[in-house]
Amino acid sequence: MRLRHVTIDCADPYALGTFWSNVTGWPVSDQDEPGDDEVLVEAPAPVPGLLFIRVPEGKTVKNRVHFDWEPTGRTRDADVERVIGLGAKVHEDHRRPDGRGWVTLLDPEGNEFCIEREATAS
Structure with missing residues (x-):
């Protein structure tokens, strides 16, 4: 399949x-x-x-499955700002001072998704 x-x-x-x-x-x-x-x-x-x-019916509870996106050609932080500009909202910010972590966002209908740190970050 x-x-x-x-x-x-x-x-x-x-x-x-x-x-x-x-x-x-x-x-x-x-x-x-x-x-x-x-x-x-x-x-x-x-x-x-x-x-x-x-x-x-509308969305009423947290998603059981969501997307984890890894930036390509941009940084995590640049992609977070880009998708906010497209209509997403920050739900939970898990970025750490050392640069690790991710951001959980909501799409325009409230579905959760994450943007992780770019693969090139060390």
């Missing part, structure tokens, strides 16, 4: 898909448009795409 998509329930698939497209740099499928009940953010192979599906 191959993991094809990671599916995220949400209230507005196009808006949340566009947010994640901007975060990742991966395109929203050209078959999707505002108002659609399903929106796919297409990841480069072999990475699974992100599929956003409209559901009637």
Whole structure:
């Protein structure tokens, strides 16, 4: 088997898909448009795409699964500021004075995700 998509329930698939497209740099499928009940953010192979599906209920508890992102071409702190500018909010800041650690953020619909320190940091 191959993991094809990671599916995220949400209230507005196009808006949340566009947010994640901007975060990742991966395109929203050209078959999707505002108002659609399903929106796919297409990841480069072999990475699974992100599929956003409209559901009637809102998010009420902490996610059981979340993304841990490692910056490429930027620092952790630069990426944290970049995604805040795209609409994310800081949830918990686990950065340490020695440069280690991560930041847990919330996407526009409250889903948790982390940005870890870049691999090149020592």
